[in-house]
Amino acid sequence: MKNEIDIHRALRVFNKVTTLGDKQSDSTESVYHLCGLNALTDFDGYTISLSDAQVRLDIFFHNKYTFDYPNHEALENFLTRFTDVEKYSKN
Template sequence: MKNEIDIHRALKVFNKVTQYGEKRMAEDDKTKKNVFGNDYYLCGISAQTDHDGYTIVLSDAQVSLTVFFHNKYQFEYPSNDALDNFLRRFNDVENYQAA
């Protein structure tokens, strides 16, 4: 499975989600993927960051992309179809126009 991504694109998507997305507070439910605190949601993509901003997570219902310091990253996904759907959501965020 090929899982390469342009990190600069991922960072731009992260910035757009946090700038224009809906902010949601962290929940106490331990089954949630949110490990950092606040989530931002836009076009089906969730964006989170740790307290110092060195690690970010972009995710949807099935896929998670974690970007670490020095532009290293890790995908978690169940299938190539899920990954393709996640990457299509990147396009939705990139094309999003604030009202």
């Protein structure tokens, strides 16, 4: 199933999650958590991922991307989390 997403919006959400989210690190990578979303990047920063419990969005070089999700409802819930992150402010 092909999905269209505003890739610039996804990148802004990724930035906010990594800036304001809680960082959890292990020996190989750092994962940031905010409003139910997880954000991580590969070692060189060319691939980033946003995910929740059911959906994963991978964004590659030149703004190509892939989604992995079980059903449309899970995708809608995932995209609703984007709005939650956009509204989030750390006070």
